[in-house]
Amino acid sequence: MKLMFEIGRVAPRPAIRILLSALAIGVLASNPGFATAEWTLDKQENGIDVYTRAVAGSGVKAFKGTAEFEGDVDAVLRVLGDSDGFKNWFPNTPESKLLSREGSVSYQYSVMAAPWPVSDRDNVLRTVMERDEETGIVDIQMTAAPDYYPEQANRVRVRMANGSWKLEPLGGGKIQVTFTMHLEPGGGIPKWLINARVVATPFEALSNLRASLGN
Numbered sequence: 205m206k207l208m209f210e211i212g213r214v215a216p217r218p219a220i221r222i223l224l225s226a227l228a229i230g231v232l233a234s235n236p237g238f239a240t241a242e243w244t245l246d247k248q249e250n251g252i253d254v255y256t257r258a259v260a261g262s263g264v265k266a267f268k269g270t271a272e273f274e275g276d277v278d279a280v281l282r283v284l285g286d287s288d289g290f291k292n293w294f295p296n297t298p299e300s301k302l303l304s305r306e307g308s309v310s311y312q313y314s315v316m317a318a319p320w321p322v323s324d325r326d327n328v329l330r331t332v333m334e335r336d337e338e339t340g341i342v343d344i345q346m347t348a349a350p351d352y353y354p355e356q357a358n359r360v361r362v363r364m365a366n367g368s369w370k371l372e373p374l375g376g377g378k379i380q381v382t383f384t385m386h387l388e389p390g391g392g393i394p395k396w397l398i399n400a401r402v403v404a405t406p407f408e409a410l411s412n413l414r415a416s417l418g419n
Contacts, residue, residue: 243268246403252410254403259386263395266386269406273379274419277342277371280381281333283416284344284369287312293412295405303328303353311352315359318393325389327362328353344369348387364388383409 243255252271259266273280283289287302291314294300299315309332316325330349335342348365355361365387372380383406389398 247407249407250411252407254407256402262386262388264386264388264398265402266384267402267406268382268384269410270380270382271410271414272374273381273414273417274377275379275417276377277335277340277373277379279417280371280379280413281342283413290314293409293416295408295412296401298324311349313353316362316389318389322393323358323360323391325362325391326356326359327365327387329365329367340373342369342371344371360389360391362387362389364390381410381413 241257241259243257245253246256247254252269255268255270256265283293287300290300290312291297294314296317297314298317299313301313303311303313309330312329312331314327314329316327318324328349329346330352331344331346333342333344346365346367348362350361350363365385367385367387368383370380370382370384372382374380385406
């Protein structure tokens, strides 16, 4: 059985509905574009594996980062659910905040720093999470909601972003964390420049997330 629930208010199982207020700019594994290419392993370091693959109709690659953490799923959810603290560990994110929670849906705003002379990007994500009560696996799905929040001066709004976090208990006090992403930052940024960060972003995000848990 899968249950929707709100992050930040981790309840005893069987879970209540919880809503996730976590940003992680990312990609839905069910997005049709991801079926067009196989994942290629691009980096393997410090227990973190990073894969990339082409996406149909896009010049920007998708990525998938996986790592094994010590701890439990709820500890990771508390970090992911801290919207204001997201900027403290997610790479190139000088600003992040929760916009709203409505039932089982949250909206979060974040800013992605871009190198000069490129304008910073900002992103609004609609985020929903569900936990399988039989396996303990948590799936967090995120989609862009660019019109939910007014556009900001000197920032380019990301209009296409799909993402997911998957947290899978392994037993023995360990969990498998998978972060997948694809986004189109818009504007005139060369695709090669965007793809240059495709491997670094999940590697740094997972490294920082692990460190925030004291691993």
